[in-house]
Amino acid sequence: MTTELPLQWAAWLADETAKPYWAELQAFLAAEAAAGKTIYPPAELRYAALEAVAPSEVKVVILGQDPYHGPGQAHGFSFSVPRGVRPPPSLLNIFKEIARDLGHTPPGHGNLVDWAGQGVLLLNSVLTVEAGQAGSHRKRGWERFTDALVAKLAREREHLVFMLWGGYAEAKQSLIDPARHCVLLSPHPSPLSAHRGFIGNGHFSAANRYLAEHGIAPIDWALR
Numbered sequence: 001m002t003t004e005l006p007l008q009w010a011a012w013l014a015d016e017t018a019k020p021y022w023a024e025l026q027a028f029l030a031a032e033a034a035a036g037k038t039i040y041p042p043a044e045l046r047y048a049a050l051e052a053v054a055p056s057e058v059k060v061v062i063l064g065q066d067p068y069h070g071p072g073q074a075h076g077f078s079f080s081v082p083r084g085v086r087p088p089p090s091l092l093n094i095f096k097e098i099a100r101d102l103g104h105t106p107p108g109h110g111n112l113v114d115w116a117g118q119g120v121l122l123l124n125s126v127l128t129v130e131a132g133q134a135g136s137h138r139k140r141g142w143e144r145f146t147d148a149l150v151a152k153l154a155r156e157r158e159h160l161v162f163m164l165w166g167g168y169a170e171a172k173q174s175l176i177d178p179a180r181h182c183v184l185l186s187p188h189p190s191p192l193s194a195h196r197g198f199i200g201n202g203h204f205s206a207a208n209r210y211l212a213e214h215g216i217a218p219i220d221w222a223l224r
Helices: 007-012 020-034 048-052 089-102 142-156 203-213
Strands: 060-064 120-124 161-165 182-186
Touching (some): 048 120, 060 142, 089 203, 161 203
Parallel strands (some): 060 120, 060 161, 161 182
């Protein structure tokens, strides 16, 4: 793992990371660390989702908000936790919908990295958070960066699936041309909203139907 953007993404987004806000964001993160604050995920896992899926390999984008802020939870992939860490409630609701939609038995862990290996970009809108302080790194520049990333994927790739769950993710809808991509919207899987439309959204089967219709290998959503 690396504390720098993976090379393919760095080259792809070079114009964006040359802008002043990117340097300001990196300076903010360095200052927070120098002040002794605990930042999640660890620096070497900050870009894990981008290391796992190159720009040319992306099939599906699942957009989260910011990383989990509890010890040992965040490891650089939206909604995912390492093996051995109890799956948070939102992730349990994701598994519940997959079971309802596709009949897959929920796994005994919460690690989604196998999806990344198939081309699922598990991207948070904000890539860092202070321990115990949900949302603490919002409006520091990460949203601008991930907006640019999503916009470029939508502009330069064809027939991607974007799963946008909840208002924070849906804010990126305007960056995506629905004539060229599949945009799936629903409430967030949080227990506060999952039963207002996340459970029952059918997004996982819908994603695979769309991919298959365009000659793209579907995702095996079952985790083992």
